[in-house]
Amino acid sequence: MNHVPTLNDRLQGSAGYQLWESTLAEQCGAFHPEPPLTRGIESFEGAILPAHAAVPGYAGAKISTNCPHIHRSVKDIKRDGHDFFYIVHQLTGNAVMDHCGTQSVLNPGDLILLDSSRPSDFYFSGMSEQISLLIPRHKLENNVQNTKLILNQKICSNSRIGAVAGFITNQFFIDTDNVNDLEGVTEALISLIRPTFTSSDNKPSTYNEKIQKSYFEKAQRCIEAMLSNFELSPEMIARELGTSKRTLHRIFAQNGLSIGRYILDRRLDKCASEFESESDIQKISAVAFAWGFNDVSHFSRAFKSRFGVSPRGFRSKAALPEGSLN
Structure with a gap:
């Protein structure tokens, strides 16, 4: 024993x-x-x-x-x-x-x-x-x-x-x-x-804070629209917003975020959402590529770091019927 x-x-x-x-x-x-x-x-x-x-x-x-x-x-x-x-x-x-x-x-x-x-x-x-x-x-x-x-x-x-x-x-x-x-x-x-x-934080916003919030929300929308683009970068987003890369980094930092980390997390969240809801099982690599990853090994490591389980394990768990123990 x-x-x-x-x-x-x-x-x-x-x-x-x-x-x-x-x-x-x-x-x-x-x-x-x-x-x-x-x-x-x-x-x-x-x-x-x-x-x-x-x-x-x-x-x-x-x-x-x-x-x-x-x-x-x-x-x-x-x-x-x-x-x-x-x-x-x-x-x-x-x-x-x-x-x-x-x-x-x-x-x-x-x-x-x-x-x-x-x-x-x-x-x-x-x-x-x-x-x-x-x-x-x-x-x-x-x-x-x-x-x-x-x-x-x-x-x-x-x-x-x-x-x-x-x-x-x-x-x-x-x-x-x-x-x-x-x-x-x-x-x-x-x-x-x-x-x-x-x-x-419910305190009234200053004019500068409102401007920064507006840029931050525009940047988020821009990122959402281009997540599947392998070449998405801070430079590309800054050009779309008509601002500098330095300003863009500062706006994200003021919200406690790194722009690179934000893009990575949004891509990972999109992949996880597909694993949970897809009716036709796609290859894990196909889902990763569809959301802007061009390195499956890097994707798998990043996914496990964020969700605590591998993409395969996450998808298998999501596919289990309600009440299943395995």
């Missing part, structure tokens, strides 16, 4: 540290843990329990460690290419989180939202235990027009939302063979926390 790992399976010393670090990278992405300062790596203690991976596109782990500092740099981000949000739930011990120019102090039960595409630093005092869940970017970004996501703002454990959200995160570590149950749990968690982690 195979042994099922638990947090009671303690990892110690240099061998335990190496196994713990590699498992952390597999489940949550590339991070640099710093061993305890007292006796170095030989004094390391920790454990890691992967979340159930039954739901395509989701991952994560329940993590305990006595490392005083764990960080994720720009180099790590480029190396693993992960493009998710992290929901971090502090279970025991305390942590300080530096992310996006802000700092949060996490007490047991608190939750925060982080972006895997931005650097982060965790600081711990003594042994600490957390849950880290990876949520595909589109799950939180969809249906939040005219709003922005607030990162590194905690939901306190003593709030009703915090108590319920904390309960839900633990469900990913309870044995179940029912994929639909886990998908329902995930949707419930996202619906619960989204209002707390989004904000809208």
Whole structure:
């Protein structure tokens, strides 16, 4: 009978540290843990329990460690290419989180939202235990027009939302063979926390802001009309709008976006929409080419980064009949 790992399976010393670090990278992405300062790596203690991976596109782990500092740099981000949000739930011990120019102090039960595409630093005092869940970017970004996501703002454990959200995160570590149950749990968690982690700016716009908004909306319409063009570029869009490429980049930056990333995401969203709704199954490469991709390998990597699952896996899941477990 195979042994099922638990947090009671303690990892110690240099061998335990190496196994713990590699498992952390597999489940949550590339991070640099710093061993305890007292006796170095030989004094390391920790454990890691992967979340159930039954739901395509989701991952994560329940993590305990006595490392005083764990960080994720720009180099790590480029190396693993992960493009998710992290929901971090502090279970025991305390942590300080530096992310996006802000700092949060996490007490047991608190939750925060982080972006895997931005650097982060965790600081711990003594042994600490957390849950880290990876949520595909589109799950939180969809249906939040005219709003922005607030990162590194905690939901306190003593709030009703915090108590319920904390309960839900633990469900990913309870044995179940029912994929639909886990998908329902995930949707419930996202619906619960989204209002707390989004904000809208309703203050009156200045004349310049109105002009910039108009250019931004024109640029979006221009991009939508030319997504299938392999040669679509910021230069082409700037010419269509009668503005400079520098101004175009600035307008997108003021909306928290990169124009290149925006074009890529819109193409990926179009492909995903076709995979979900197409009646005649086309080759994946044909769908990719139809929406402006000219490199199938690049498309597959970008699609998995955005949606957490390969194009083939996404289409197979979308084709399953309602209520199917496989």
